[in-house]
Amino acid sequence: MNLTELEKIKSDTLETVGNKFDKDLRGHDKEVRVVLRNCDLIDPENINEYIARDGYFSLNKVLTKLTSKEVIDIVKESGLRGRGGGGFSTGTKWQFALNNESEQKYLICNADEGDPGAFMDRSVLEKDPHVIIEGMAIAAYAIGAKYGYIYVRAEYPLAAKRMQIAINSARKNGLLGQNILETDFNFDIDIRLGAGAFVCGEETALISSIEGDRGMSRNKPPFPAEKGLWQKPTIINNVETLANIPQIINNGAKWFRGYGTDKSPGTKVFALAGKVKNSGLIEVPMGITLGEIINEIGGGMAKKQRKFKAVLTGGPSGGCLTEKDLNASVDFDTLIELGSMMGSGGMIVLDDHNCMVDIAKFYLDFIVDESCGKCTPCREGTMHMYNLLDKITSGQAELKDLEKLEELARLVKKASLCGLGQTAPNPVLSTLNNFRDEYVAHIVDKKCESSVCKDLINKYEITNSCIGCRICAKKCPTNCIGGELKGLHVINQDECIKCGTCFEVCPVDAIITEGVLN
Amino acid sequence: MTVESFEGNNFYEDDRMKEIYTNEKFKVLDECIEKNKLKPGPLMPTLQDAQRIFGCVSEEIQEYISKALNESYSKISGVVSFYTMFSTKPRGKHIVGVCTGTACYVKGSQKLVDKVCEILKTPYGQTTKDGLFTIAPTRCLGDCGKAPVVMIDEDQYGHVTVDQIEKILKKYK
Amino acid sequence: MSNKVKILINNMSVEIDNDLTILEAARLLNIDIPTFCHDDRLNPTGSCRMCVVEVEGARNLMTACSTKVRDGMVVRTNTKNVVETRKGILELMWANHPNECLVCEKSGECKLQDYSYQYNVNPDSIFKPLNSRDFIDNSNEFYTFDSRKCILCGKCVQICSELQMTSAIGFDERGIDTHIKIKQHDDSIDGVIDLYKCVSCGNCVNNCPVGALMPKTKDKYRNWEVDKIKTTCPYCGVGCQFNLVVKDNKVVRVEPVKGGTNDGLLCVKGSFGYKFINHPDRLKQPLIKKDGVFVESTWEEAMDLIVKKINETKAKHGPNAFSGLSSAKCTNEENYLMQKLVRAGFGTNNVDHCARLCHASTVAGLATTLGSGAMTNSISEIGGTDTFLVIGSNTTETHPVIGVMIKQRVKKGAKLIVADPRKIELANMANVHLQIKPGTNVALANGLMNVIYNEGLYDKEFINKNTNNLEDLLEVIKEYTPEKAAEICGVSKEDIVKAARLYASADRAAIYYAMGITQHSSGTNHVKSMANLALMTGNVGKESTGINPLRGQNNVQGACDMGALPDVLPGYQKVFDDAVAKKYEKAWGVSLSREVGHTLPIMMNEASSQDIKFMYIMGENPVVSDPDTNHIKKALTNLDFLVVQDIFLTQTAEFADVVLPAASYAEKDGTFTNTERRVQRIRKAVTIKGNARSDWEILSELLTRLGLEANYNNAEDIFKEMASLTPIYAGLDYDRIDDNGMQWPCPTSNHPGTKYLYKDGFTKLGKAIFTPIEHLGPQELPDSEYPLILTTGRTLYHFHTKTMTDRVEGLKATVPDNFIQVSPDTAKQYQLKHNEFITVSSRRGSSVAKVQITDTIDDGVVFMPFHFADGANMLTNPALDDICNIPEFKVCAVKVNKC
């Protein structure tokens, strides 16, 4: 394969299927498709369609016209920051690896996407696999790596399959392997599957896993760029980060900086989910406000009568943003300032039927499950944090438990070995920060305002606002709700099992709960 | 539904084990091992192959791999127990996964989990007595837009409600 | 590579190498930083988080154990934040830990306990206890693992995999369920060896910072009640350094010493094999045989009798009716006195010891080709070797700590060739395993040299400069084409070629060998073949190369050095060298025989034929260890008078007229010289119960009673006399060797000792000598009546005639019975079942053994350890090597029968 052949494939393909590329798949005007530009437009199993969308032209440009240093300079200039969560400058990271004189270096694409409630990378892997290969090849060229790995989450078998097909056809077309694009650049990629461990998204744990070990994180420094896979310099980049690369090379750093903010240029893909009307993947320029995302693109709350309460960003490492933050700019630094973080891009909208203490506990439960168990603060500390939260949600806590919880949160944060433990307390700290009253209410009043914490609910009762729609009566698993259509309904307290279904389904919030103490 | 209430379930008698260890399966595993040995870090791929071939990575299979890869048994068992996708006991014919990722959780997936356990009379994370279903702990299936999501084998169901569960499970009985 | 940097810790400035960590820097300033998971020998993992410090400019606290210093770094180790963090970590540990200090053996030496106290951990602030780890693994014979006390620092896992290289111990599960799991020894599996099972080395146990991994012991002691005395392991020639932990005059534990010979590593015998010291079977009183039974006597009475017998025998039969067996278990000082007793007291050179059965061929073979019979290089040089040729040494079982070091080095990329009839542990990680037939080493060596020469892989420059006689050698090896060698050895030609290339093309190749080379009726030639091979490739006189005979007993090197040999006085000075003899005559005030004495097997023959009348055996057990037991029993029976001086009533002592109770290594001072020529101290840790005496005290008294001057107040006095007469030891004294020992030759008091030999060429001989050698083969080969080849040797868990190891419960329980290893096919052929007892017979006798079916041994070859009385040596062939008289322990013909 060479430039002429690339061009020929492009024009041939455009001629035959070109018109299907004209669709605008954006759900909203405010969206911009850079990373997702090919998703749902091209046939991911057909390399020609990728080429027709200018695929592999960047790689060709890089291999024939640019030195490693020049590539890195462009990426640095673009201001691209890692989309895996940390937001570290991609160009700078590559520079570290380039500076290292080791013979053997590795490039790893992090496709572990373990953050529950996020599925950005999955789309790219399944729908535009070649962009990852091209991004990886460029990165490899920039740092001087000959081998690359894609570490794909085990839960994404289709993604792995599509990636394998793509790798095979890239190889067949001289775009991977020896003498890529007829230059003397050699690079090849192997897929490695995860096996169900969230921590393996953390770069050093991921390396342990590829090496065939327990996915336990390693202390840094040394950083992977110095001593990574098999003790060799290794660069790990997120799928989305790499998917940006070919475009940056093709269109230039300036073009990229045309989107987003000065410190957070470009776009970001978010998985918008939760109690929002339009959920799904969106790609927006950074700097957009939270309000725009939730209310305009997301169309506001899924249930009209529900009030927006918070949005969770950054998954188990992040925190919550509230009403007061709706005008804030969505970019790496602002989100951190506000006590949350960008994370990989999960955005889960909560309404007033979500209890923040319960959410914090949910995340801790996840962390306790997923902690690799290596270091003391994370392994032991998060378990105690969970226990304290459990104590709070079950009405057994005292105020001094809250102090203990905060103290522990700080300890785990500052003393843990890896990012998992260091950020694990964030959901607690952030919810405490924004919703301290809710915690105190659980502890002092033994009351869960959102009616989530079952142990604090004594009974469900139907108020006068009942419109007699019968929905609750129909859904009740024990058939213990009586009442006429359009008449006031009543719960037979003797048969009620407090499952909360009626509370959940009532369209007018006519059902309330009573706390244990009342 | 509490987990304790089903404790004491005893899964699989020996004759099911016989089915698991067939010579053909070991032959397939041997081929995979030969292939994996060519790669650096062959342990994970080999365990994944074994899990696929046998439906589990029991102690016996771990011993077998230990010899074949000249790798410490302790290490292998440490790796197997670290990752949730490896099981040391054979799993059910169908894997039921109710997503308990954040998006699904906030949309009430815990209720779905409880319902599944109740219907199958089996604790979370375990396999039904008849070996038909395993209720596999599941985090984010990557389809949060359709939360809550249930996955049975390769089939994914979105926006699932508690009263739909029974009907969905019936399809696999 | 490293540069100096300047850093500031707690406002103290220090200039250090930039490859040091903050922890190391702090130590230089005597600043204490607490650690759980750190160990200088391991890669830092940073898992416990106890060592956190503040580094200016860093976002988080940093772990001192893993963070390298940077120029201008400003570190604070004791801020409020740091202290609170550490306290928090301790609280977390405590909350998942039983509150059992009151009854915990670790109390007083437990880091968790110490730090909890130091950091004012408040038990009331502890959260609900987790108890997430709750099992106790008691299945190992030597130690217990109490998961409840484990803080998961991971040291044991790292030690077992990175240092011990066994990987028997690992983490299991994850998160809060994480725990330690150990793959225990399990001999129920037949036919396969499991390389990754626990070998009970105790290296994990010895480093656990808390009371989770603890030795099993019945002795109750508190850590503040004990004394620790540094000494040298009494088992094998590695010479590991450890402390004896003593309470109330009783050894209650062994604790390795870091740095030095073994850098904190031990094997199972070192860690747990001390319990024989206090065993009730210890001899406590002299015994005199009266009417066929032993009767306790006083020292007076026993000594009187011995002296009377000596005088009678001398008068009646002259000095050549005497012989003495010295002991590689005893100290240099004691060996020196023993040979002095035989030479000066009895007037004969009939003194020898077990080196005759062991490395006599090495001493003979290397002294004549290179100049000296010792290991050329040092243990620490293993770390620089590129290719190992391990031939006839089951290193991981017989020199376990050296075995571990070889494994470490191979794991780091060095190449390994193993030549052994059995697939020993090292063979499993070898690049080539040459599973040769017993007795075919010469053919193999010649085949290797044939390839090396023909492919031009020899070191021309070295040969020209340093050797003689190449032409003669070439004449012989040209016949040994790889095809022919392969055929004789029973291996593939390709493997020979591969091995030759690996060995010859390495920059630093080292040969490690032991009994598989030496114990043949042509053993001296096997040794010379090794010399040929090393000389041809220039692998002598350089660091990390060499010809390294692994000396077996704790002090077999020393016993040889001390002249417990019939032809040499201390320091290998020939008895017939007049100037040497005169020197000793002057020092000892007697005249000495210039006539070379009898070797051990010849002594036994002479005893048998009643030419030798009087024998004095100190610390040897020939009834079990010499070939052809029936012959030895007859020899001892035929003696007029036999003195046996031992710590136990051995099978040999049963034949004695007088038995003298000796002190063990733990009860006396002195020196042992290990396999790398390192002279190390042993130190008295406990006083003898009963009436036993140190061997040197017994011998001094005898010498005095025989009218010789022997006014030694202590072992050091003897050492001084010895050093003054022994050039290779002349520069050594107790002060100089106090810390880490020193390696001979050390001719003067400012000589630093010798790390490796022949650095300046082969000064003794002028040039090293190539010796052409033909393959001869063993003297007894299988035939239709005795169809199997028996080879004999050792196991990890027993030492020799197991006088000591059988008195250590765990060791005894691990290998309780004599056994015979047979291949699955051989087992099938003779219908042998795993674990059944069978009779094995040779032309000389028969023995009962338990069948162990294993794929580690070739068809038609069987292996039996010689540890058991009426075991292997009932069968072995007493055929001797003409040159050095080593017996052919490694090959004889046997048959097997159902019991």
Ligand SMILES: Nc1nc2c(c(=O)[nH]1)N[C@H]1C(S)=C(S)[C@@H](COP(=O)(O)OP(=O)(O)OC[C@H]3O[C@@H](n4cnc5c(=O)[nH]c(N)nc54)[C@H](O)[C@@H]3O)O[C@H]1N2
């Ligand atoms: N645990 C333990 N350690 C010991 C001792 C002990 O009794 N127990 N004894 C100590 C003493 S004194 C000594 S000398 C050393 C001995 O140490 P080693 O020599 O290592 O021990 P052996 O078991 O006698 O024999 C070593 C190997 O030689 C192989 N062999 C047999 N015949 C041949 C042959 O013809 N050619 C080759 N190449 N190999 C052959 C055997 O299969 C065996 O694996 O161990 C010392 N260390």
Ligand SMILES: Nc1nc2c(c(=O)[nH]1)N[C@H]1C(S)=C(S)[C@@H](COP(=O)(O)OP(=O)(O)OC[C@H]3O[C@@H](n4cnc5c(=O)[nH]c(N)nc54)[C@H](O)[C@@H]3O)O[C@H]1N2
């Ligand atoms: N079949 C067969 N036979 C062999 C071998 C073989 O490979 N195969 N190997 C041979 C080799 S290499 C060797 S080195 C010999 C070893 O043969 P031996 O030296 O005879 O064997 P050990 O059992 O070590 O005997 C040492 C004795 O010293 C005693 N002892 C220990 N400490 C002291 C002390 O401080 N003072 C005194 N006075 N006594 C003490 C012990 O109790 C023991 O009785 O065996 C040889 N025999």
Ligand SMILES: Cc1cc2nc3c(=O)[nH]c(=O)nc-3n(C[C@H](O)[C@H](O)[C@H](O)COP(=O)(O)O)c2cc1C
């Ligand atoms: C607990 C944890 C989980 C992580 N999971 C992921 C992940 O699923 N995908 C990802 O790309 N990065 C993940 N990261 C971040 C990676 O460690 C790493 O920083 C990232 O892959 C670097 O790529 P980037 O520079 O392109 O962002 C995770 C980090 C932590 C601490």
Ligand code: SF4
């Ligand atoms: S912080 Fe948690 S996940 Fe990270 S190393 Fe420590 S225990 Fe493992």
Ligand code: SF4
């Ligand atoms: S291990 Fe240490 S802290 Fe634990 S009970 Fe024993 S002495 Fe106390």
Ligand code: SF4
């Ligand atoms: S057993 Fe001891 S050394 Fe091993 S992890 Fe536990 S505390 Fe650490």
Ligand code: SF4
């Ligand atoms: S005793 Fe030795 S082999 Fe056994 S687990 Fe401990 S370190 Fe490993």
Ligand code: SF4
């Ligand atoms: S290797 Fe040898 S010297 Fe070291 S502990 Fe073991 S037996 Fe003793």
Ligand code: FES
């Ligand atoms: S959280 Fe359930 S599919 Fe993502």
Ligand code: FES
């Ligand atoms: S000693 Fe540094 S982290 Fe354990």
Ligand SMILES: [Mo]
């Ligand atoms: Mo020996």
